[in-house]
Amino acid sequence: MGTRSAPPDLLPGTLDMLVLRILARGRAHGYGIAQHIKSVSEDVLQVGESSLYPALQRLLLNGWVKAEWGASENNRRARFYSLTPAGRKQLVTEREEFQRIIVAIQKVLENA
Amino acid sequence: MGTRSAPPDLLPGTLDMLVLRILARGRAHGYGIAQHIKSVSEDVLQVGESSLYPALQRLLLNGWVKAEWGASENNRRARFYSLTPAGRKQLVTEREEFQRIIVAIQKVLENA
DNA sequence: GATACTCCCATCGATAGACGATGGGAACGC
DNA sequence: GCGTTCCCATCGTCTATCGATGGGAGTATC
Numbered sequence: 001m002g003t004r005s006a007p008p009d010l011l012p013g014t015l016d017m018l019v020l021r022i023l024a025r026g027r028a029h030g031y032g033i034a035q036h037i038k039s040v041s042e043d044v045l046q047v048g049e050s051s052l053y054p055a056l057q058r059l060l061l062n063g064w065v066k067a068e069w070g071a072s073e074n075n076r077r078a079r080f081y082s083l084t085p086a087g088r089k090q091l092v093t094e095r096e097e098f099q100r101i102i103v104a105i106q107k108v109l110e111n112a
Numbered sequence: 113m114g115t116r117s118a119p120p121d122l123l124p125g126t127l128d129m130l131v132l133r134i135l136a137r138g139r140a141h142g143y144g145i146a147q148h149i150k151s152v153s154e155d156v157l158q159v160g161e162s163s164l165y166p167a168l169q170r171l172l173l174n175g176w177v178k179a180e181w182g183a184s185e186n187n188r189r190a191r192f193y194s195l196t197p198a199g200r201k202q203l204v205t206e207r208e209e210f211q212r213i214i215v216a217i218q219k220v221l222e223n224a
Numbered sequence: 225g226a227t228a229c230t231c232c233c234a235t236c237g238a239t240a241g242a243c244g245a246t247g248g249g250a251a252c253g254c
Numbered sequence: 255g256c257g258t259t260c261c262c263a264t265c266g267t268c269t270a271t272c273g274a275t276g277g278g279a280g281t282a283t284c
Binding site: 009010012013015048050051054055058074075076077 | 269270271272273274275278279280281
């Protein structure tokens with residue numbers, strides 16, 4: 001024990017926002033969302049499926065996204081998620097709040 | 113229930129870094145640290161004492177900070193915390209990692 | 225037509241971190 | 255004396271991430 005394991009994967013509290021953002025581009029299935037986050041972030045952000053699926057459940061429960069079964073690009077059974085209008089609003093809200101906080105943190109980091 | 117209460121206060125996982133950053137300026141007591149974060153961030157970041165003291169305990173345990181009792185500016189009994197050399201290193205590490213992740217998140221937010 | 229590999233779903237248990245509530249004590253102003 | 259501000263700290267709850275685990279359905283390989 002002790003030895004630090006790899007990178008912290010991601011910042012708690014930001015996953016929902018990231019997923020909403022990906023879905024703002026169009027429908028996607030869980031596996032694809034995880035891949036996408038990983039690739040766009042150039043491997044810095046790693047979303048495990050055990051973080052992702054609970055997140056998607058939350059988003060469904062809150063009505064930010066809806067889901068429908070279909071076939072993936074590879075002809076496999078997949079569940080496609082997409083944003084609801086409420087989800088779009090939520091994305092805007094979360095982005096603003098996120099930026100607000102990041103700016104504040106940077107202020108502390110720089111200005112003392 | 114339901115109605116979201118006020119702002120999310122702060123991003124989980126960033127508190128330790130913020131505290132280390134404050135202490136990099138010089139010794140300070142718990143109450144002062146909380147005030148300082150609040151004021152420098154212009155009230156955006158709100159650190160409750162029930163978040164702060166456990167954080168300070170963690171930092172002590174890890175050897176990033178040390179503590180000594182003394183008298184505050186207002187002549188009250190106070191515990192002053194200050195960075196250890198290990199704490200300075202840790203601050204550098206955490207800042208780098210934080211920036212890495214923030215940049216990655218921004219990439220996702222912007223580039224798709 | 226078996227085997228292996230990739231894709232895609234999902235849950236469970238452990239762990240950690242932030243927060244509200246709570247409690248106490250000591251200095252200071254009135 | 256009494257209230258307010260300052261300063262300490264813990265406990266219980268809640269939420270979220272993560273590792274481990276399990277399964278099933280296509281495709282490719284031999």
